[in-house]
Amino acid sequence: MILPLLLLSASVPADPAFPDRCLEWVRDDPAKAVAQANRWKLEGGGVAAQQCVGLAEAAQDRWPAAAAAFEAAARAAEVAHDPLAATCWAQAGNAWLAGGDPARARTALDTALSAGTLSGQPLGEARLDRARAAVAAGDTRAARDDLDAALAAAPDDPLAWLLSATLARRQGDLPRAKADIAQALRRSADDASVQLEAGNIAASAGDETGARAAWTEASRLAPDDPRGRSAQAALKQFETPAKP
Template sequence: MLSAALIFALQVGPNPSAPALEPLPFELRRQQSQQEQAEVTPTADPLALCLIRAEEDPVAAQAEANIWLETTIGLTRAHGLHCRGYAEAQSGNWEAAAASFVAARSEPAVINSKYKARLGAIAANALITSGDAQGGLAMLDQAIPDAARSGFAALEAEMWLDRARAQVALGETEAAGVSLASARRLAPGSSQAWLLSATLARRSGDLETARSQIEQAAKLNLTNPEIALEAGVIAILAGDEDSARQNWQTVITLNPDSPAAATAQGYLEQLTTE
């Protein structure tokens, strides 16, 4: 049977000090095709090179972007602000990154709805990551319609996920559920959307919905250890210890050196038999 300490930990979640919905992968998330990237940023080559440089050497990329900003106007200036923000984010300076992304989005030359939506998305992500959930929500209110108008469904879905993150941070659980439903509607094949939905349902005490949603997440991504970890948490709270053990062992097998595996091992060690 479960120890009282483990039951409490599972009800709160794998990491009680972390947000209920984990941060999503930052910036482009590598989901756009090269064709889409070119469409979103018509003069993307210098920007793409600067973003790559920011990942390799954020300090050098930020210095380069600042020089760029001194000599350019219009859309090119927006690209410079975009790159500077990404370099600042790579350095962990999320408040500065958010300010740069907001400034880039505010450039009058940024009229392409897809690019405007993208800048709004990364600005909101930076704001939320910096701890300004309310500011992130306000930015998403502006950026989501841009994505919808341009038919950028994949990015719109990710913004609804970020919206749920911010709402959970603000204690707006019911509103977060609505946001996650929008994300699932726009991207029914997103295992992340189903995983976060299951996590929220479980934390809200709706284990039946949580179990259905985590099963859907697992169907979409059989090798994600985070999904197996959550499936085990849901199973044990539903009284299915065998399924919980199986899922947590799967986490360890899939990626033995990951934080998820360490959490799963801790859960297994706390399980006792009658």
């Protein structure tokens, strides 16, 4: 399932103890991991320990607390001239997005990207998150710029292709929407979000057969969550009304 995730792929600092010490704590008991990370911080764990607090808070869906911890880690990294500052700002932006605060997310992501130190997948994820924040703010032009940059930096990310397709459909660019959803389907056809949008795009293009097929698949993949229910509702337009 494609969902916004913290940038764990970019979160591991140079401290070789970080993966074993923090990620294991978070997996075992996120609530306890907050206390463990704070103790590590007092023992001189520095940026890695503060970042660990953020990961532990995020694992509990405590998004404002997670974002604050990542921002604290970012500021500490800046003081130490640690290149991890950009990663921490990006994680803060992701957490603010998950917590429903796109304005603060955009500010954090602007800071992350202005450093110029992110590259590859982490850069793509940060640009993708900033695009999501821009869409929430109604700034579709900025969103398109960031999505195109995300696709260039992380071309194998199905979420980037999905969101690019969705934005193109909303802007009335069906050729772009079709091309981009095809890329998302190549990478994640078993995701209900992708199949739901594939149906939306097919319906917008007047392709009833394609819409039926994609929405049916979305419903099959996620029958009990909002994506599946949305697909089921969309399929009802094709039902033949009962004769009186």
